[in-house]
Amino acid sequence: GENVEQHPSTLSVQEGDSAVIKCTYSDSASNYFPWYKQELGKRPQLIIDIRSNVGEKKDQRIAVTLNKTAKHFSLHITETQPEDSAVYFCAASIENYGQNFVFGPGTRLSVLP
Amino acid sequence: NAGVTQTPKFQVLKTGQSMTLQCAQDMNHNSMYWYRQDPGMGLRLIYYSASEGTTDKGEVPNGYNVSRLNKREFSLRLESAAPSQTSVYFCASSVRDSSYEQYFGPGTRLTVT
Numbered sequence: 001g002e003n004v005e006q007h008p009s010t011l012s013v014q015e016g017d018s019a020v021i022k023c024t025y026s027d028s029a030s031n032y033f034p035w036y037k038q039e040l041g042k043r044p045q046l047i048i049d050i051r052s053n054v055g056e057k058k059d060q061r062i063a064v065t066l067n068k069t070a071k072h073f074s075l076h077i078t079e080t081q082p083e084d085s086a087v088y089f090c091a092a093s094i095e096n097y098g099q100n101f102v103f104g105p106g107t108r109l110s111v112l113p
Numbered sequence: 114n115a116g117v118t119q120t121p122k123f124q125v126l127k128t129g130q131s132m133t134l135q136c137a138q139d140m141n142h143n144s145m146y147w148y149r150q151d152p153g154m155g156l157r158l159i160y161y162s163a164s165e166g167t168t169d170k171g172e173v174p175n176g177y178n179v180s181r182l183n184k185r186e187f188s189l190r191l192e193s194a195a196p197s198q199t200s201v202y203f204c205a206s207s208v209r210d211s212s213y214e215q216y217f218g219p220g221t222r223l224t225v226t
Contacts, residue, residue: 001172004155006155009153032213034213034214034215042219043203043217043218043219043220044156044203044217045217046214046215049213049214089155089156093213099207099213100146100158100161100171101156101158101215102158102172103155103156103157104155105153105154105155106153106155
């Protein structure tokens with residue numbers, strides 16, 4: 001089955017700097033890769049996603065890149081702000097498995113003022 | 114719209130007790146999911162229901178049962194709680210056909226002593 005690894009597990013950056021979180025997946029059939037943000041004590045919420053027919057997607061300060069050959073994808077946050085502090089989860093899903101997600105273990109991002 | 118709602122928010126059980134976690138969504142979504150979240154392990158799928166009338170096992174189904182009562186409601190039952198089931202439980206729903214985004218409920222924090 002699918003296995004998703006995520007690095008680093010914790011990340012601290014200064015406000016205004018960039019943050020990069022990387023994920024790898026094992027099943028080459030995976031075709032949809034979402035990123036969820038979870039603030040302390042809150043529910044996970046989708047912040048950006050990418051499908052396997054696209055190499056990069058951007059939404060304001062957030063971007064995701066996908067390398068299908070290497071089976072890895074990354075989240076890039078530019079000009080980080082204190083409100084970006086949260087746990088970020090990547091996930092991979094397989095269309096012929098009903099589009100169910102396999103999540104990575106999460107990255108705790110701290111943006112220091 | 115309330116989105117996805119869960120009850121209760123918190124619960125403490127003794128080993129061997131049973132309980133049902135309730136989940137409801139008012140977005141007319143076809144698919145619903147139950148996850149558990151443990152520190153350092155991300156979100157793991159317990160059971161899912163691709164459509165009303167169907168349920169299937171996810172990654173960690175042992176010790177749990179589910180019921181898709183109707184299109185809106187999807188419950189998770191612990192028949193004989195064990196300390197290993199101490200976790201935060203999230204329900205989620207998605208349209209599945211046109212969008213893969215999963216919308217999460219606020220979570221239930223369960224402690225088994």
